Amino acid sequence: MGDTFPRGRVAVAGAATFGVGEMPGHSTIEMAGKAVQLALADAAINLAEVDGLFIALPDDLFAGLSLAQYLGLHPRFTDNNRAGGASFMSHLVTACMMLDAGYLDCAVIAYGANQRSSGGKLSTPARPDRWDAPYHPMYPLSFYALAAARHMHQYGTTREELASVAVAARLWANTNPEAFAKGPLTIEDVIASRLISSPIRARDCCLVTDGAAAMVLTRTPRAKDGPQPLVPILGAAAATWYNSVTQADDITVTAAAESGPRAMAMAGLTPGQIDTVQLYDAFTINTILFLEDLGFCAKGEGGQFVASGAISPCGSLPVNTNGGGLSCCHPGMYGMFAMVEAVRQMRGTAANQIAGAQTALAHGNGGTLSAQATVIFGNAETV
Amino acid sequence: MSGPGAEWDAALAEGRFLIQQPLGGGAAVFPPRAFAPGTGAELEWVEASGLGTVYSATWIQRKPPEPPYNVVLVDLAEGARMMGCVEGVTPETLHIGMAVKARIIAGETPIIVFDPVEQADG
Known part of the structure; x- marks a missing residue:
């Protein structure tokens, strides 16, 4: 047994973002609370009906x-649950099981952060553990740099290929009114940007913004009666392999190689049947690692895959159609925004709508490539 | 009685670099545990050879004129991996696959650093 999932029996009744980019003068709970209010209005569900709360601040x-x-x-x-940026996908797993079991009737998942307005630095209480700390790695940046350096060594991934991830994200952001970072960005711009922790440069890094997001989940019949197009949840899996990525067997393989296949098995889908992918791109290397681990290209070929234009507008696999953490928003734990963009794609209301998309995968990353969680959403045709 | 972390600290303070080995064999364990991760097997302390290979490396930039410093992952010869730094190298000379050997810098908080090992075959 294990991995029994109520495929399609729970759905997203409401979803909303609030304060994406800059929202000065708000605390994190005020941001999250506002997103909950908007998501409930989106679902036409009264606040008093909510009986399950899932949140990380x-x-x-x-x-x-x-x-x-x-x-x-x-x-x-x-x-x-505090699995970093994968927290909200983990919340969704628990909420789906509890809703299907009848323990809950209406679950809300929420997040809010004001890290841009509160100082402009990535604010996290997380720190390197006592075994890593004496060497003063930048947290979390250097841990991703170590993965990127090894990926380049092991597979010949190039600096230009890493840069092409940031360029693709910017192309999507340029046509998304909600995206924070817009304007031209070239491979050369990325490679010329300030070196921080080699091989990672400034333009390999996600944004530092404010932002909040919330989703309302109910059993599918209730969501069907609501005002929004049906977005059923087809599968969801969380995988946790360690806290510090220094403890990885192979630092170029993440737990997405477990969470992805498990979630797709629950959904009854293969990577080739996923129409759009929203993943947590804290750094350019993330997109390459996760596309490989989730099965969209072979291990080691992620660099060539992204550089081919496959993930850009008009590419064969639309990835991070909102601009991602690199160019849309990154308030600190991006997972919620990947899910909300997937929901918008399934409703047909995304700023960069993929025509005919019926399945969307949202993938969260937490810690330092440590905790991975994958959710697969569908539309009414998939249940 | 101390936990494994404190026992490791005490040995390091005496100038000894310890790692753990499962009774009956298997890859060495670091950071220290009360039992072998994944199997629960009993562990014993052994002296690490200090020999290792650089598994990955990054140079962290600082505001000039402060030079960048490196952070590496080292695969220890006994099978465990740890974070560290390599002394006496530059971004041009430090590379993945480089043979290194541990050295303990004594002090109030002793720390393990690594030095490049001259390769006999050049």
Whole structure:
């Protein structure tokens, strides 16, 4: 047994973002609360109907409690799983199981962060562990740099191939009104940007923005009665292999190689049947690693795959159609925004809508390539 | 009685670099554990040879005139991996696959660093 999932029996009834880019003067709980209000309005569901709260905030160890207080609810269950940027996909797994079992009737997943307005630095309470800390790696950047350096050594991945990920993200962002970073960006721009922790340069890094997002989940019949196009959840899996990526057997293989196939098996889909991919691109190497691990290209060929233009507008596999963490927004734990963009694609309302898309994969990454979680959304045709 | 982390610290303070080995064989374990990860097997302390190979490396840039410093992952000869730094190298000379040997820098908080090993075959 294991991996039994209620395919298509739970759906996204509402979804919303708030304050993407800059939203000065707001605390993290105010940001998250506003996103919840908007997502409930989107679903036409009353606040009082919410009975499950799932949340991670950057600055609040008791965020589930805080959200109950802020919303004025007495939820049946709260979940403050903190698997970094993969937290929200993990929340979704738990929420789906609890909704299908009838323990909950209406679950809300929420996130909000103000890291741009609160100082402009990536604010995370996470630190290197005591075994890594004496060597002063930049956290989390140097851990990704070590993976990138090894990937280049092991497979011949080039600096230009890494840069092409940032260029593709910018092309998508340029036609998304919600995206924070717009304007021309070339391979040469990326390679000429400031070296931070080799081989990672400034333009290989995600943005530092504000932003909040929330989703409302119900059992599918309820969502069908709502005002939005049906977005059923077809599969969802979380995989956790370690905390520090220094402990990876092979630093070029992430736990996405487990979460992806498990989620796709639940959905009854293969990578070739996924119409669009929204993944957590904290750094350009992430996109390459995850596309390989999720099965969209062979291990070691990710660099060539992204440089071929496959993931750009008009490419064969639309990836991060909102501009991703590299050019749309990155408030610190990006997972929610990958899921909301996947939901918009399934509804047919994305800024860069992929015509005819019926399946969307959203992938979250937490820690330093440590925790990985994959969710597959469909539309009404898929259930 | 101390936990494995404190036992490791105490040995390092005495100038000894310890790692753990599962009773009955298997790859060495680092960071220290109360039992072997994945199997639960009993562990014993052994002196690390200190020999290793650079598995990956990054140079962290600082505001000039401060020079960049390196952070590496080292595959220890006994089978475990640890973070470290290599002394006496430059971005041009430090490379993945480089043979290195551990050295303990004593002090209030002793630390393990690595030096390049001259290859006999050049």
